[in-house]
Amino acid sequence: MADSVLKTESVKKVIGKRTIVSDISLELYRGEIFGFLGPNGAGKTTTIKMIVGLSKITEGRIYVGGCSVREDFKGAMKNIGCIVENPDLYKYMSGLDNLRLFAKMYPGVSEERIREVVKIVDLEHAINDKVKTYSLGMKQRLGIAQALLHSPKLLVLDEPTNGLDPAGIKEMRELLRDLAEKTGLTVFVSSHILAEMQQMCDRVGIINKGRLITVKTVGELVGMAEEKTALQLETDDNSKANSILREKGFSCELLADGLHVAAERESIPVLVRELTLGGVGLYAMDRSNSRSLEDVFMKLTEPAKEGK
Amino acid sequence: MKSFLTLISIENSKMWKRTSTKVMFFIMIFLVLAASCLLRYYQYYKNVDVHATPSVSATWKAEVQQEAQGLKAQIKQIENGKDNESQRSVLGSLKKSLAEDEYRLANNIAEAKPNSIWTKVSDFSQSGSYGALIALLLIIACAASVAGEFSEGTIKMAISRPYYRREILSAKLIVSLLYGLELLVTVFVVQSAIFAAFYGLPGIGAKEMMWTTGKIVYIPAVLKALCLYGLDFLTVIFYTVLAFTLSAITRSRSIATGFSLFMLLLGSSLAQMAAVFFTWAKYFPFTMTGFSSVVTKGVVLEGTTLPMALLVSGIYTVVIAALGYVVFQKRDI
Numbered sequence: 001m002a003d004s005v006l007k008t009e010s011v012k013k014v015i016g017k018r019t020i021v022s023d024i025s026l027e028l029y030r031g032e033i034f035g036f037l038g039p040n041g042a043g044k045t046t047t048i049k050m051i052v053g054l055s056k057i058t059e060g061r062i063y064v065g066g067c068s069v070r071e072d073f074k075g076a077m078k079n080i081g082c083i084v085e086n087p088d089l090y091k092y093m094s095g096l097d098n099l100r101l102f103a104k105m106y107p108g109v110s111e112e113r114i115r116e117v118v119k120i121v122d123l124e125h126a127i128n129d130k131v132k133t134y135s136l137g138m139k140q141r142l143g144i145a146q147a148l149l150h151s152p153k154l155l156v157l158d159e160p161t162n163g164l165d166p167a168g169i170k171e172m173r174e175l176l177r178d179l180a181e182k183t184g185l186t187v188f189v190s191s192h193i194l195a196e197m198q199q200m201c202d203r204v205g206i207i208n209k210g211r212l213i214t215v216k217t218v219g220e221l222v223g224m225a226e227e228k229t230a231l232q233l234e235t236d237d238n239s240k241a242n243s244i245l246r247e248k249g250f251s252c253e254l255l256a257d258g259l260h261v262a263a264e265r266e267s268i269p270v271l272v273r274e275l276t277l278g279g280v281g282l283y284a285m286d287r288s289n290s291r292s293l294e295d296v297f298m299k300l301t302e303p304a305k306e307g308k
Numbered sequence: 309m310k311s312f313l314t315l316i317s318i319e320n321s322k323m324w325k326r327t328s329t330k331v332m333f334f335i336m337i338f339l340v341l342a343a344s345c346l347l348r349y350y351q352y353y354k355n356v357d358v359h360a361t362p363s364v365s366a367t368w369k370a371e372v373q374q375e376a377q378g379l380k381a382q383i384k385q386i387e388n389g390k391d392n393e394s395q396r397s398v399l400g401s402l403k404k405s406l407a408e409d410e411y412r413l414a415n416n417i418a419e420a421k422p423n424s425i426w427t428k429v430s431d432f433s434q435s436g437s438y439g440a441l442i443a444l445l446l447i448i449a450c451a452a453s454v455a456g457e458f459s460e461g462t463i464k465m466a467i468s469r470p471y472y473r474r475e476i477l478s479a480k481l482i483v484s485l486l487y488g489l490e491l492l493v494t495v496f497v498v499q500s501a502i503f504a505a506f507y508g509l510p511g512i513g514a515k516e517m518m519w520t521t522g523k524i525v526y527i528p529a530v531l532k533a534l535c536l537y538g539l540d541f542l543t544v545i546f547y548t549v550l551a552f553t554l555s556a557i558t559r560s561r562s563i564a565t566g567f568s569l570f571m572l573l574l575g576s577s578l579a580q581m582a583a584v585f586f587t588w589a590k591y592f593p594f595t596m597t598g599f600s601s602v603v604t605k606g607v608v609l610e611g612t613t614l615p616m617a618l619l620v621s622g623i624y625t626v627v628i629a630a631l632g633y634v635v636f637q638k639r640d641i
Contacts, residue, residue, distance in 0.1 A: 074472070105469050
């Protein structure tokens with residue numbers, strides 16, 4: 001497909017006797033932000049290293065912008081900008097010198113473009129200082145700057161929000177969304193933090209124990225979470241409310257902070273009616289969504305433990 | 309090709325931006341100047357007349373003839389002796405002296421060494437082991453360039469680019485060797501300049517004998533100086549490639565630097581000691597790397613010549629380099 005920016009076909013990585021990842025098949029399209037989600041040790045960094053040429057692909061193929069990483073390495077790498085693990089840059093040089101060095105590696109990156117990229121990542125005030133004086137957030141931003149210099153089609157980021165403060169995370173999220181929308185940049189970002197993925201990404205691929213469990217849009221994932229909602233009720237008689245709802249077939253749990261009820265969206269009006277009919281006064285009803293999304297994630301990544 | 313030249317320019321900028329590169333460069337210049345000044349001060353202190361032309365005795369021919377006879381006898385005695393391995397290591401030096409004496413007699417050359425500024429430069433550079441010093445600095449620079457990028461983590465930034473790994477590695481090696489060439493040229497120029505300041509420019513066009521382990525050649529002293537510096541550069545290349553490969557394989561600056569340094573300083577003598585007792589040991593990698601000392605002092609290992617030393621070391625250099633490339637290209641980073 002013309003718009004396919006990254007395609008992996010049954011990619012497998014074996015080191016010695018251990019299979020680190022197997023059967024990873026993905027396809028990313030122009031202008032989308034794709035989240036690669038999984039617990040620590042799932043194989044995210046290993047997969048990313050194979051995409052950008054740092055690790056050898058044991059089996060399978062990877063295509064970037066139509067070029068095979070194995071057969072047309074130079075063609076593939078021209079289209080990629082990446083940060084793998086930490087953004088390690090030359091500490092003894094200034095940020096600007098670092099960028100100039102990387103700019104030389106690609107034809108047609110002018111001094112103007114370097115300035116432009118510095119502006120995009122908001123490092124104008126510190127760009128002439130030596131990188132060893134930079135904070136982690138500044139290094140991350142310089143890392144993104146060097147990745148964007150040659151206007152690649154694909155940006156590959158390995159846990160880019162590690163060590164960033166909430167403001168930094170928000171800035172990066174907005175920057176990436178902006179670039180994806182305005183320039184059609186495709187972003188492949190890995191993380192183990194659900195909340196961030198939910199806010200930043202269009203689609204999410206979940207990986208665990210080296211296998212790709214599922215690929216869904218964020219909407220679909222949230223939808224799965226909302227199937228069963230966890231409600232937290234505060235009433236004037238929680239134990240009475242508990243017995244009423246249990247009788248009606250709701251799954252309830254009486255805890256110190258209130259009555260926890262698992263209910264589908266459609267049955268919530270029924271729940272409220274039953275409580276009122278039973279003479280129970282309702283003070284507050286809270287929905288905890290983020291806990292549900294975590295449940296979805298946990299559920300999706302659990303079965304793999306039993307070995308597939 | 310243009311992109312490869314770009315890579316070289318990039319690696320060169322990286323190298324010169326490191327403080328250690330600049331510091332080592334100035335240390336080398338400082339050492340040359342300091343050592344030369346010390347020599348001059350010593351001569352001043354001992355009231356040596358440095359501008360006097362050394363006199364040649366009227367009976368030099370007879371003296372040289374006598375010396376030659378003595379050397380021939382010694383050589384014959386040692387060659388015919390049995391179980392005298394340690395004595396045999398002197399043979400190379402004796403043969404050189406004999407060849408020099410015979411050449412002088414045959415060509416009527418009165419002075420053993422000309423009073424030339426170039427001779428002073430070569431002799432001082434050789435006794436000061438400038439070659440070894442430069443090899444030392446280059447080992448450090450090369451390890452920093454290759455292994456250093458692994459420990460700093462910046463190797464990821466270098467590899468995930470539209471270049472083959474072998475291109476990146478070659479650029480690093482070439483830039484290190486270029487640094488070595490820059491050091492050598494600078495040292496030669498500085499040494500010549502300061503000696504010219506102290507001693508004037510005696511015997512600029514003078515000729516000097518040079519032993520090539522087979523025969524004597526009579527060449528302009530400046531050419532001999534350049535040859536010796538050139539041979540030193542070849543030695544430097546050998547140890548730089550060693551550091552290069554060790555860096556690529558171990559990714560550790562300390563191991564690469566330490567081991568290469570050890571081999572530079574002791575490897576030669578250790579290997580030569582072994583070779584004195586086991587003749588086949590002369591084909592080990594480190595036994596014949598001191599090319600310039602073979603010219604100035606004669607061979608240590610019986611049966612070796614300068615061309616042989618160059619060939620064997622050359623083959624080892626290529627093999628060691630190839631090993632470095634293969635490991636670097638195969639491994640995951």
